[in-house]
Amino acid sequence: MTLPLSWLISFSFALFAIGVFGVVVRRNLIFVLISIEIMLNAVALLFVAGSTLHPGSDGQVIYLMILAMAGAEVAIGLALVITMFRRWHSLDIDLLSKMRG
Amino acid sequence: MSETLLLLLIPALPLASAIILLATRLNRLAVSCLALSSIGLAALAVLIIQLNTASDFSPIQESWGTWLEVDSVTLNFAFYLDGLSLMMISIICGVGWLIHLFSVAFMAQDTGYQRYFGYLNLFVAAMLILVLADNLLLLYLGWEGVGLCSYLLIGFWHSKRANNMAANKAFIMTRIGDTAMLIGLLLLFWQFGSLDINHINQQALDLPPNSSLVNVSCLLLFIGAAGKSAQFPLQNWLPDAMAGPTPVSALIHAATMVTAGIYLIARNATLFGSALEVLNIIAIVGTITLLLGASAAMVQSDLKRILAYSTISQLGYMFLALGVGANAAASFHLMTHAFFKALLFLAAGALIYCLSHQHNIYKMGGLAKKMPWVSTAFIIGCAALSALPLLSGFFSKELILSHVIDQGHPWLWYGAVLGGFLTAFYSARLILLVFFGPIQQAPDRALPKTMAIVMASLILLSIFGGMLPESITRQFPASTPPLSLITHYLPIASPFLAIALAYWCWQRGVFTRSITSPIQKTLHTLLLNGWQFDQLYHLLFVRPYFIITQLNRHDIIDGLFRGIEVTMIMLHRLCSKSQTGSLRLYNATIIVFIVISLAWLIIGGTTA
DSSP: OOOOHHHHHHHHHHHHHHHHHHHHHOOBHHHHHHHHHHHHHHHHHHHHHHHHHSSSSHHHHHHHHHHHHHHHHHHHHHHHHHHHHHHHSSOBGGGOOTTOO | OOHHHHHHHHHHHHHHHHHHHHHSOOOHHHHHHHHHHHHHHHHHHHHHHHHHTSSSOOOEEEEEEEEEEETTEEEEEEEEEOHHHHHHHHHHHHHHHHHHHHHHHHTTTOTTHHHHHHHHHHHHHHHHHHHHBSBHHHHHHHHHHHHHHHHHHHTSSTTSHHHHHHHHHHHHHHHHHHHHHHHHHHHHHHHHSOOBHHHHHHHHHHSOTTOHHHHHHHHHHHHHHHHHTTOTTSOTHHHHGGGSOHHHHHIIIIISGGGHHHHHHHHTHHHHHTOHHHHHHHHHHHHHHHHHHHHHHTTOOBHHHHHHHHHHHHHHHHHHHHHTTOHHHHHHHHHHHHHHHHHHHHHHHHHHHHTTSOOBGGGOOOHHHHOHHHHHHHHHHHHHHTTOTTSHHHHHHHHHHHHHHHTTOHHHHHHHHHHHHHHHHHHHHHHHHHHSSSOOSOOOSOOOHHHHHHHHHHHHHHHHOOSOOHHHHHHSOOOOOOOOHHHHHHHHHHHHHHHHHHHHHHHTTTTTSOOOSHHHHHHHHHHHTTTTHHHHHIIIIIHHHHHHHHHTTTOHHHHHHHHHHHHHHHHHHHHHHHOOOOHHHHHHHHHHHHHHHHHHHHHHHHHO
């Protein structure tokens, strides 16, 4: 049995929306990073789902690239998180408003 | 040595000496030697030229080199010597040298000795450039140069505020005239396509008389001349210019610079000859000025101010002569006036020197016995000024008056004769108050020998200078018009009547009596302030100017630029408000924007 494509698209969209929502509302930097990961995964899922429609393995290849990119992103993001915690002893991104005005 | 080379040397020597004096530090002896020798050599060159050209004189033209070259117009540092400029350079170098010599004694104790001679040499150089200039622009260069030196020398003792104010006043008043003159020059250039004086005067011959453009440009030139020569209505800077050292007053404000206006008009005689309306204006202005100056001189108490008003009045005579077309008479009076007025000023300088800077004639008196030499000089100068027969001033003034009546201006003639009466009256008053009567202040310094020698030379010139020089008659054919009995003898008799009246007044103590009646008091104040022109100009120009500046103290035009600035600041505040620094707000904005654009694309895509 195969899942209908519309379900996959709807699921992917829902995941993306959750990620966006998280980025916008969360104040904790770690949760913001996790939300970005959710958004990346939503897009990756869409590529995998798309690859079933088209012959060939382009979708899977791009999924692997997104995975690698996500890994790199997490590495940099966590490094920034650590730096921020060292400096501010907090992970509240609203503290990072020194460039205001 | 050829005459052309000498001609080039005449202005170059004082100029070089002025540059050396102003740029280096020398001791007093070197300064005196340099200043005197430069003018002396120039005077020698003038003398050689005069001797060489005595028999056959033709105008000499020579150039230092090119000054400006624009399109088809070339202006040179070119000098032109004819009869008129020969007479002028003789006065400038001759009288100028005597005054330099006088200054050596007069300024001996002054700390600004070198600066003084630097300015004075620079003045002589500028004045020589003015009178020798071949084109009007070079003349204008000299014109501004003498104005600058006049400013520097009036304010020479610059630690006193009043002197600086007097210097500023002289500079600003003459600048009004200079501006008019510059416009006049440009109009002439526009009309004739050249600034060459001879070229312009040649072309003026072919013009129809009284063309409006020539009238306007001549009028503008005359305003320039009036500013420089202290004519009505730009006359009131000259009495204040007496703040400078007395030899400066003798050289600049009596003998040479103030006659530049007369020279300008005489030089362009042909051009002015085709502007008859302007000539009438010049004659009337001259008459007004001579009466105004003479009447104001009657009540002054400052020795130098009397002489200043007298100079204004005598310059008025010269303009009157120019106005009736008697250029020879005007130039002649210019020359004799240079002699006797320089003598009077130097004698006044000697008085002031010996009486330790006393200027008030009411505090002098009975000096004839104490200072016989100075009083002789003063009396001869005043006699020449009053045009007593056989002295130099007599011949030139008679010539002017005879031309005025001959040209059919009886009213101007009466004015000029009345002016002569007043001249003799104030001269007699001056002499009686200063040299006769009880002694009030004894001289505390002996007269230096140099001063005595200089005065002796000028006395000789004032007595025997009454011969119309040949160089002038060659330039302007002079005639002595026939005169009726009255027109001949009234001008001769009136100075004697005036002297008799002055003597009668003096004997009865009229000059020293305090004034009681209000009408007399008003008249006295009016004359003392030179017909209140200072006050009038203050009311007409200075006060409104201050009111305007008060109104505009926040600069209305600047408001426009300030508006731009304020708008920019407001826009900046608005933009910087959006930069909150909140990461979440940025994200939300980006997302909202992307969603809206995507929706736009999708909806647009479906409807298209």
